[in-house]
Structure formats: C-alpha cells, structure tokens
Amino acid sequence: MQRHLISAADLTRDDAVLILDTAEEMARVADRPIKKLPTLRGRTVVNLFFEDSTRTRISFEAAEKRLSADVINFTAKGSSVSKGESLKDTAQTLEAMGVDAVVIRHGASGAPYRLATSGWIDAAVINAGDGTHQHPTQALLDAFTMRRRLVGRDAGLGQDLNGRRITIVGDVLHSRVARSNVDLLHTLGAEVTLVAPPTLLPVGVETWPCEVAYDLDSTLTKSDAVMMLRVQRERMNAAFFPTEREYSRRYGLDGERMARMPEHAIVMHPGPMVRGMEITAEVADSDRCTVIEQVTNGVSIRMAVLYLLLGGNEPAVTHARTTEEK
Amino acid sequence: MSKILIRGAKVLGGEPQDVLIDGAVVAAVGPDLSAEHAGSAEIVEAAGKVLLPGLVDLHTHLREPGREDSETVLTGTRAAASGGYTAVFAMANTFPVADTAGVVEQVWRLGKEHGYCDVRPVGAVTVGLEGRKLAELGAMHDSAAGVTVFSDDGKCVHDAVIMRRALEYVKAFGGVVAQHAQEPRLTEGAQMNEGVVSAELGLGGWPAVAEESVIARDVLLAEHVGSRVHICHLSTAGSVEIVRWAKSRGIDVTAEVTPHHLLLTDELVRSYNPVYKVNPPLRTERDVMALREALADGTIDIVATDHAPHPHEDKDCEWAAAAMGMVGLETALSVVQETMVDTGLLDWAGVADRMSFKPARIGRAEGHGRPVSAGEPANLTLVDTAYRGSVDPAGFASRSRNTPYEGRELPGRVTHTWLRGTATLVDGKLT
Numbered sequence: 001m002q003r004h005l006i007s008a009a010d011l012t013r014d015d016a017v018l019i020l021d022t023a024e025e026m027a028r029v030a031d032r033p034i035k036k037l038p039t040l041r042g043r044t045v046v047n048l049f050f051e052d053s054t055r056t057r058i059s060f061e062a063a064e065k066r067l068s069a070d071v072i073n074f075t076a077k078g079s080s081v082s083k084g085e086s087l088k089d090t091a092q093t094l095e096a097m098g099v100d101a102v103v104i105r106h107g108a109s110g111a112p113y114r115l116a117t118s119g120w121i122d123a124a125v126i127n128a129g130d131g132t133h134q135h136p137t138q139a140l141l142d143a144f145t146m147r148r149r150l151v152g153r154d155a156g157l158g159q160d161l162n163g164r165r166i167t168i169v170g171d172v173l174h175s176r177v178a179r180s181n182v183d184l185l186h187t188l189g190a191e192v193t194l195v196a197p198p199t200l201l202p203v204g205v206e207t208w209p210c211e212v213a214y215d216l217d218s219t220l221t222k223s224d225a226v227m228m229l230r231v232q233r234e235r236m237n238a239a240f241f242p243t244e245r246e247y248s249r250r251y252g253l254d255g256e257r258m259a260r261m262p263e264h265a266i267v268m269h270p271g272p273m274v275r276g277m278e279i280t281a282e283v284a285d286s287d288r289c290t291v292i293e294q295v296t297n298g299v300s301i302r303m304a305v306l307y308l309l310l311g312g313n314e315p316a317v318t319h320a321r322t323t324e325e326k
Numbered sequence: 327m328s329k330i331l332i333r334g335a336k337v338l339g340g341e342p343q344d345v346l347i348d349g350a351v352v353a354a355v356g357p358d359l360s361a362e363h364a365g366s367a368e369i370v371e372a373a374g375k376v377l378l379p380g381l382v383d384l385h386t387h388l389r390e391p392g393r394e395d396s397e398t399v400l401t402g403t404r405a406a407a408s409g410g411y412t413a414v415f416a417m418a419n420t421f422p423v424a425d426t427a428g429v430v431e432q433v434w435r436l437g438k439e440h441g442y443c444d445v446r447p448v449g450a451v452t453v454g455l456e457g458r459k460l461a462e463l464g465a466m467h468d469s470a471a472g473v474t475v476f477s478d479d480g481k482c483v484h485d486a487v488i489m490r491r492a493l494e495y496v497k498a499f500g501g502v503v504a505q506h507a508q509e510p511r512l513t514e515g516a517q518m519n520e521g522v523v524s525a526e527l528g529l530g531g532w533p534a535v536a537e538e539s540v541i542a543r544d545v546l547l548a549e550h551v552g553s554r555v556h557i558c559h560l561s562t563a564g565s566v567e568i569v570r571w572a573k574s575r576g577i578d579v580t581a582e583v584t585p586h587h588l589l590l591t592d593e594l595v596r597s598y599n600p601v602y603k604v605n606p607p608l609r610t611e612r613d614v615m616a617l618r619e620a621l622a623d624g625t626i627d628i629v630a631t632d633h634a635p636h637p638h639e640d641k642d643c644e645w646a647a648a649a650m651g652m653v654g655l656e657t658a659l660s661v662v663q664e665t666m667v668d669t670g671l672l673d674w675a676g677v678a679d680r681m682s683f684k685p686a687r688i689g690r691a692e693g694h695g696r697p698v699s700a701g702e703p704a705n706l707t708l709v710d711t712a713y714r715g716s717v718d719p720a721g722f723a724s725r726s727r728n729t730p731y732e733g734r735e736l737p738g739r740v741t742h743t744w745l746r747g748t749a750t751l752v753d754g755k756l757t
Contacts, residue, residue: 087644108646109517109528110598117597118642131646133528176528203533204525 004116004125005305008136008184013160016187020144021157022304023297029066030300037303039311040069043100048090049075049128050106055271056128056138059295060103063302067311072099087111088120095121101310102126109133109176124309132174138270139180141301143188145294146225149266162189167219169195169251170229170278171240173202177270178229182210193219197251199240200231216251220260227268228253228278248277255282266290329367330747331359335377335708337698339674345377347704350746354700370742372708378678380412380705380743382685382694383655384475384504384582385558385630388414388445390436391429392421397635397725399436402655403443405633405724407750409655410707410740411443413686413694414633418450419480425450425461427469434471442750446691449473451492451503455481460492467499474690477504479558480605482540484510489544493553500690502580504556505544507565508606512536517646519592519607527595529645532607534562541565545572545579554578556688559632561587561606563616570625580688582630583617585654585661590614590730600641600648601730604634621680622671628685631658635726653724657717659709660736667711668737674711693746708742715739723756 002010011019029035045064049057057073064071074094091102101124104112109131116125129135147156150164166185172178172194185192192210194201205212213219220226231251233244241247258267267279267289275281283289330347337343337355344359345352346367354363383406389397397405399416406414416433418424424433430447437445449466453459455478466473476496483489483505492503513536518524520531541557545568548555557569560581572579586604591611594602602608620626634651641648662681666672672680686695696702716735719727743751750757 086639086642087647088642106644108644110646111644113598114644118599131528179526179528202525203520203531204522207522208525 003309005136005309006113006116006125006127007134008139008180011136011184011187013187013189016140016143016184017158017160019140019301019304019308020147022308023144023300024153024157026303026307027297027300030296036066036068038068039307040064040067043310044070044072044098045101045103045306046072046074046094046099048094048102048104049073050104050111051129053105053129055295056105059298060128060302062299063306066299067303067306069306087115088118091115091121095123099123101306103128105129107131126305126309129176131176133176133179135176135180136184137298137302137305138177139184140305141294141298142181142227142268142270143184144297144301145268145290146266149290150224150264160188161185164190164224165193165222166190166225166227167193167195167223168227168229169216169253171200171231171235172196172205172229173200175229181227182208186210195219195251197241200235217257217260220257221262223261223265225266225268226253226261229270230272230274231278233274233277244277252278252280253283254280258283258286258288268294270294329363330370330744331363331367332370332372332377332708333360335372335375336674337377338678339376342373345698345706347706347744347747350704352698352700352702352704355698370708374712375741376674376709376711377698378410378674378707378709379682379695379698380707380745381410381659381681382689382691383411383414383631383633383658384628384685384689385479386414386416386633386655387419387635387651388416388433389420389635391432396637399433399445400440401723401725402633402635403437403440403445404756405653405655405722406443407743407745408723408740408756409657410659410709410743411655412705412707412743412745413444413446413691414655415446415448415475415689417479418448418477419455423450423454424448425453425455427462427465430466430471430473431469441745441748442756443745444691444694446475446689447471447473448475448477448479448504451476451478451483452488457481457483457485457488460488460495463492463496463501464499467501474501475504475556476501477506477558479504479506482506482508482510484540486543486547490547490551493548493555494551497553502554502556502688504558505540506558507537507540507544509536509540516607518595518603519609521592521610523592523595527598529595534564534609537562537606538564538568541568545569545577548579549575549577554580557581559584559587559606559630560617560626561609561613563613566616566620566625570620573625580627581625582628583621583626584632585629585658586652586730587617588614588621588665589661594730598645600643600645601652601728603645603648603650604652605650618665618669618671621666622676627680628688629658629662629681630685631655635724636728637726641728651728653722653726653729656722656724657729657731657736659740660738661731663711663738664736704744704747706744707740710739710741711737713737713739
C-alpha cells in the first residue's frame with residue numbers, strides 16, 4: 001500500500017483485494033453490539049470538505065469513529081479562492097494541530113494530489129472526491145458490493161472480479177465515480193462498458209480500458225451489474241441532451257428494462273439518485289438495487305482504507321478481544 | 327570607451343569574424359580587425375560563440391501598470407536583456423488596459439528611461455479588451471509610443487465584425503492585428519488541452535478546434551479585406567495546416583509559436599502542477615512536432631515568448647485556482663537551441679531570422695532585426711552555444727519565477743547583449 005489514496009488507478013490488483021478483504025473483516029465489527037475497534041486510538045483524522053457532501057463525510061466520520069480515531073470536521077463551502085485562504089494555508093493550519101491523515105473532498109480536480117505531493121504537509125491524504133477526477137473509496141465500495149453479490153461474502157475473499165460484466169450508464173463526462181470505477185474494475189479483471197449519449201462522454205474516452213456504447217438496451221442483457229450515474233437536470237441547459245424526458249427514455253432504467261437484465265444482475269447507484277430521471281422508483285426500491293447496501297459497505301471500505309494507511313502492522317480485528325472499547 | 331571589438335565570433339553561426347562597435351553602430355565586420363583597433367577598443371573575446379542580431383519579442387507581458395507584484399517594465403526589460411533581447415512588444419492586458427494613448431505612452435516612456443531594452447507597447451484592439459468597441463487605434467499609433475501592433479491578447483477578438491473592422495482600420499497606418507485565437511464558447515471552463523490526458527485527469531478541455539476555427543475565420547477575413555493578420559502563440563498541428571494553406575493562397579498572414587509549445591506536452595499536466603498551466607494549453611507530442619517543422623519551413627514565421635509572469639501564490643495552489651502563463655524571456659533562446667538547432671531543424675541564421683529579423687519586420691520595430699554589418703545599429707546578442715546547465719529560477723532577473731523549466735538542463739547561454747552599442751549584459755551579468 002502507498003502512503004496516500006489519491007486515485008483508484010494507483011492500486012494494484014493485490015492492493016485492491018487486500019482492501020476488500022480487510023473491509024469484510026471490518027464489516028463483522030458492525031454486526032457486534034459494540035461497533036468499535038481501538039486501532040486508531042490517539043490518531044487524529046481531519047475531514048476537510050471544500051464541497052458539500054453530507055453522505056460521504058458522514059461515512060468517513062463513522063469509519064473513523066469506529067476505529068477510535070479523533071475526528072475533526074472542517075467544512076468550507078466554496079473554493080479556497082472564494083474563501084480567501086489558500087488550500088495550502090488551510091492544510092498547513094490543520095497539520096499544525098497534529099493531524100495524521102487528511103480526508104479531502106474538493107471541487108478542483110487534482111487538489112488531493114497537490115496536497116499529497118507539493119511538500120505542503122506530511123499527513124496521509126485520502127481523496128474523498130476531487131472535481132471530475134477521482135473518488136477511489138466509492139469505486140472500492142462499489143467493487144466490494146459487486147464481489148459480495150456476484151461472488152459471495154465468504155467465497156469472495158481473496159478474489160477479484162475477473163470476467164464480470166459491468167455497465168456504467170450516464171454522465172461519464174462529469175463523473176469521478178465513473179473514472180474511478182473504470183480504473184479499479186479493470187484492475188480487478190472486470191469487463192466494463194460505458195453507456196451514455198456521446199455528449200456526456202469525454203473526448204479521449206477511446207483510450208480507457210473499457211468499451212463504449214451509445215445504446216443501453218443492447219448492453220443490458222449482457223450485464224452482471226448495471227451502475228446508474230446521477231444526471232443533473234441542469235446539464236440540458238448546456239445542450240448535453242435536449243430534455244429530461246428524452247434522456248429518461250433513452251438512458252433511464254425502468255422496470256421494463258430491468259426485467260431484460262440477467263436474473264442475477266444487480267442495479268447500483270452511487271447516490272444521490274434523481275428518481276424519475278436516470279432511475280424509476282420501481283427500480284430504486286427493488287430488491288435488485290443495492291443503493292442502501294452500498295452505503296453500509298462504504299463505512300467498511302473506509303475503515304479498511306484508514307486502517308491500512310494509518311494502522312501499521314497491528315491486526316485490525318483482534319478476535320480474542322472483541323469488546324474492549326466502550 | 328566607446329569602441330568595442332568582439333573577436334572571433336561566429337556571426338549568425340558562420341565563419342569567425344571580428345565585429346567593431348563604434349558608439350551606437352556596427353562600424354566594421356571582418357576576419358581580423360585586431361591590428362587596426364585592438365589598442366583603441368574594449369576587447370570581448372568571443373571565440374566559439376555565436377553572434378546574433380539582438381532578439382525581438384513580439385509577445386511579452388510586462389504587467390506594469392497594475393500588476394507590479396509580478397513584473398515591472400524595469401524587471402521585465404532586465405529579464406529581456408538577460409535573455410538576449412533588445413526589443414520587446416508589451417501586451418495590452420494591464421490594469422488599466424493599454425487602450426489609450428496615455429497608457430501606451432507611459433509604458434513606452436518607462437522602457438526608454440530604464441534603457442535595458444526597447445519597449446514597443448501593443449495597443450488593445452477593443453476598449454477594455456471587452457471585444458465590443460474599437461479602442462482609439464489611430465491615437466495610439468500617433469502617440470510617442472508609435473503603436474503598430476494591436477491585440478486583445480488574453481482574450482480573443484471573437485466578434486467577426488469587430489475583427490473585420492480592426493483588420494481594415496489599421497491598414498491606414500500600416501498596423502497589424504495580432505489575434506489570440508480562442509473561441510470563447512468552446513473554451514468555457516477550459517483548464518488544459520482536450521484529449522486523452524484531460525479525459526483522465528478530469529480537467530475541463532480546451533479543444534484544438536477552438537483555436538483552429540478562429541484562425542480559419544481570420545485568414546479568410548484578412549483575405550477578404552486585403553489586410554495582414556498575425557496569429558499569436560499558434561499551438562496545434564491543425565492551426566499549422568490552416569496557416570500553410572492561407573500562405574499558399576497568398577493571404578498576408580504571419581504566425582508565432584512560443585518556446586514552451588516547441589518543447590512541452592500535456593503529459594506534464596499529470597503532475598497537477600500549475601507551473602504547466604498556460605493559455606493556449608500545452609498540447610500533444612504530435613502538435614509539438616508539427617510546430618517545430620512549421621517553424622523550420624517558415625509556415626510559422628517567428629518565436630515569441632508570451633512571457634507571462636505571475637506571483638508565487640498564483641501558482642502555489644490547486645490547478646483550477648491557478649493563473650495561466652509562464653515566464654519565458656530568460657530561457658527562450660535555450661529552448662529554441664534545444665528544440666530547433668540541436669535537432670538540426672534550423673541553423674543559427676535561421677534562429678536570427680525567426681527571433682530577430684522577422685519579428686522586427688512584423689512589428690515594424692525600426693533599428694531592430696538588422697543584419698550584422700557595417701553601418702547598422704549595434705543591437706547584438708552573443709551566445710555561448712556550447713554551454714549546458716540546469717535552469718535555476720533563483721537567478722532570474724524577472725520578478726516572477728513561474729518557469730516550467732526549473733531544474734531542466736538546457737543548452738546555450740546569452741553572455742552579452744548590446745542595445746545600440748551600450749552593453750546591457752556582460753558575461754551573463756546585467757549592467
């Protein structure tokens with residue numbers, strides 16, 4: 001493992017499998033009456049959120065607290081520039097207070113990379129989503145969810161996603177989730193197909209390790225998992241697509257389309273969902289939709305990442321002593 | 327001592343010659359002038375070095391007035407002298423904008439007072455660079471600054487009618503419009519070249535077509551109204567094709583390329599280090615190769631630095647928040663040697679042509695870009711072409727340090743610069 005987690009592309013297959021396996025161990029903690037481990041006692045983690053994201057911040061916070069870390073939340077709306085203070089000064093200020101790790105969400109692509117590589121601070125940096133670049137813990141929790149559902153909770157241990165067919169649908173152009181997933185799923189041996197109108201695919205996508213299709217219906221029947229991305233309604237104002245209804249008709253997942261998917265196939269969504277746009281309520285609320293599981297799994301994955309980056313060589317879960325923390 | 331004897335310099339890279347400067351002019355050029363003048367002149371030993379006409383930069387940002395925290399006319403012209411330049415054209419995007427006779431005269435006068443390098447102000451094409459209303463181009467031309475080059479650089483004159491009128495209007499006094507070719511709608515939120523790297527990095531794309539479509543329109547406009555047009559910092563292989571086509575049709579178009587577009591590619595943006603953030607953005611390897619070839623075959627007429635100083639804090643931040651631009655005056659000749667001379671694409675006479683003769687002609691900079699021969703103004707640059715060293719921004723004369731070449735080994739070093747016979751740089755040190 002590296003010192004930072006900036007991009008899903010930085011993970012080797014073995015790194016990724018180790019994180020998924022560790023997350024399975026962490027998940028067991030959640031089944032206990034007292035959901036807490038002493039692993040990061042005395043370590044301080046700051047959640048540095050320059051962009052609104054309640055769900056990701058809460059997920060990280062839950063993970064940090066279950067590992068007994070001291071948690072500082074720093075939520076700064078808007079960019080460092082509009083705030084007047086630079087990212088560098090903010091980060092250095094926090095580090096001066098003795099922070100061991102920085103979990104950063106930032107609207108500017110590359111901000112976590114800059115934080116990790118510019119010599120501004122020494123703390124470990126975990127990317128919690130940067131602009132339209134990367135969101136590696138999202139990709140990890142998605143892979144974790146797929147492995148559980150498609151391979152099995154115990155059968156999956158030590159395994160990757162070799163040969164699984166994953167379809168990602170929607171606004172790929174503006175999506176850090178899509179980028180992270182393509183990188184990680186490719187590393188794990190899955191076959192990824194991106195489906196979107198051509199306007200919502202980046203120029204240069206042809207070099208990515210995946211297939212690209214403009215037609216959803218023809219890919220559904222050969223998918224083990226279909227991941228729907230959120231599509232912001234405002235996009236139609238910039239002529240990415242004509243109307244909300246046309247988008248829905250061509251790229252939305254409804255009950256009829258879901259019925260054409262293989263029986264074992266799952267529907268995923270990173271949230272927040274725009275019901276009626278990319279996904280109908282019928283699909284969102286069905287048993288095949290893993291959106292709530294993904295949230296639960298997110299905490300386990302983030303515990304695993306924090307533990308592996310900060311926890312050193314101590315075993316994460318000491319099976320002999322299970323309820324040592326109050 | 328008013329006489330200087332430069333001994334054994336390879337004039338424009340040719341056979342060693344002695345060159346005698348007397349006052350402000352070149353008095354004599356010959357194989358051996360020592361016998362006659364060694365006793366009465368200061369001697370500069372130049373064996374092995376290349377003597378060029380003083381370099382002329384058609385595209386410099388001196389930042390004064392308004393952003394003296396990044397550069398002033400004094401520090402910028404010292405940087406120019408350090409890089410071998412004897413004349414620079416100062417772009418109009420200052421605060422206030424150089425869109426009136428008053429502002430251009432101020433910049434011109436500061437250059438004259440400091441005496442490191444002739445400063446030829448560029449006038450804005452439109453009031454406030456806003457692209458709506460022509461600035462008083464005639465008044466700027468008639469001022470003491472004698473403006474001949476007009477540009478909204480930093481912004482594109484995107485309105486086709488305004489561009490057409492500007493092209494026509496400046497014909498009355500032999501002016502030229504230098505276009506910053508960037509279709510604004512196609513580049514909203516643009517952060518880097520649009521392509522494979524931007525797709526991966528998730529940075530907003532600046533597509534080549536946003537430059538090429540404007541160049542295509544402007545060469546056609548220039549043809550239609552019979553004007554000349556100059557294209558700033560051409561950066562794509564497609565732009566080269568359009569300019570080549572326009573020249574083959576006899577359209578009066580000239581074009582410039584920056585040193586950084588001859589050397590660097592968008593792969594560097596993977597570091598998210600804003601020192602590589604520039605407008606137009608760094609392009610691909612294929613573009614770099616096309617630009618070198620075009621500069622060699624004359625499709626691209628000149629090298630211009632687009633020297634764009636920025637204070638440290640504007641680059642020591644996340645990519646999206648950083649300013650666009652790089653300093654270039656003090657490294658331009660080295661980059662050109664690396665990319666064009668050492669690769670065999672251009673000889674030193676070619677360098678003199680692309681960095682002195684032609685830019686002086688495009689900008690009508692009288693007394694600059696002249697041959698090194700008796701009777702000509704002594705605007706000269708002496709280059710130690712055998713030198714190799716790594717770039718150390720701490721040694722820059724510029725007030726800013728935003729160079730993409732820090733630590734990079736580059737060939738060539740300007741040791742002497744003379745402006746009308748007066749040394750501005752001696753043994754690599756400013757006077």
